């Protein structure tokens with residue numbers, strides 16, 4: 001039988017808020033025609049709106065992790081993409097990038113890709129890049145088995161948020177990784193655009209310390225999605241989110257959202273990670289009739305209580321603002 005051309009797949013993984021979507025945007029700017037599969041833990045998809053290039057084949061698998069709740073969704077997605085790729089001579093894409101959710105282990109994804117006979121004849125794993133935010137990485141690696149699995153399976157560790165870290169934090173993380181993933185190359189990302197071809201120039205590790213045979217414990221994370229009919233101005237929302245982050249420092253691990261402020265026509269991305277609330281980022285103008293703002297909170301324990309607290313802070317009625325728990 002004729003050997004099939006194998007489509008390269010890059011897996012971008014990394015803990016919640018460590019910079020996966022930021023890296024994805026950079027990879028998409030390199031001009032290689034790409035199909036993207038985005039996996040989001042929250043039931044409400046946000047990341048698709050954060051991609052600067054929307055003119056690409058994009059599949060969003062939300063409401064769970066590719067390593068567990070929605071593991072079965074990956075194989076059919078890749079099969080459908082291959083069918084689309086194979087249908088015409090003008091290939092719609094030359095590679096696939098899978099962005100995992102921030103709490104997914106890459107292992108079951110690799111299992112699907114490399115061991116499923118139909119897929120393994122048509123796809124080849126090019127690289128697994130794990131992003132690690134320098135200021136919070138050690139705490140997350142110590143605290144969460146998911147973060148350790150991401151580090152263990154990575155071919156390359158991309159250190160992000162260097163501009164928010166001091167030299168001592170950077171050196172401490174490098175020393176930590178030398179012990180925990182001694183053979184895995186690291187690269188520090190700059191805030192400015194960088195040449196993403198340097199990612200591929202790094203030699204994958206010759207050995208790995210992978211987590212022992214047992215599967216990951218069930219994820220200890222929950223999420224809640226809120227739709228806001230009337231978004232407050234940024235100072236009000238900022239004060240509310242900051243209060244939640246301060247009052248629930250150990251519980252609230254991630255906030256992300258697409259927000260329409262009353263005074264602006266465009267949407268803004270709102271992010272908070274590891275207690276740090278970022279200034280909103282204006283998103284490119286896109287036709288969108290639904291101007292409801294969406295916020296996703298990811299917590300270790302009780303997301304509904306936090307959602308209620310957020311609405312009380314904002315002075316809005318829960319009945320007018322649907323909440324989805326996951």
Ligand SMILES: Nc1nc2c(ncn2[C@@H]2O[C@H](COP(=O)(O)OP(=O)(O)OP(=O)(O)O)[C@@H](O)[C@H]2O)c(=O)[nH]1
Pocket residue numbers: 014015016017018019020021022023047101102131160161162163164189190191254256271273278
């Ligand atoms: N200052 C700074 N901010 C960064 C850097 N990289 C990413 N960010 C910001 O960190 C926040 C989270 O980045 P994302 O790329 O969305 O992180 P993510 O890993 O995709 O997040 P999840 O999908 O929720 O897990 C955003 O506000 C980014 O703009 C960096 O190197 N420096």
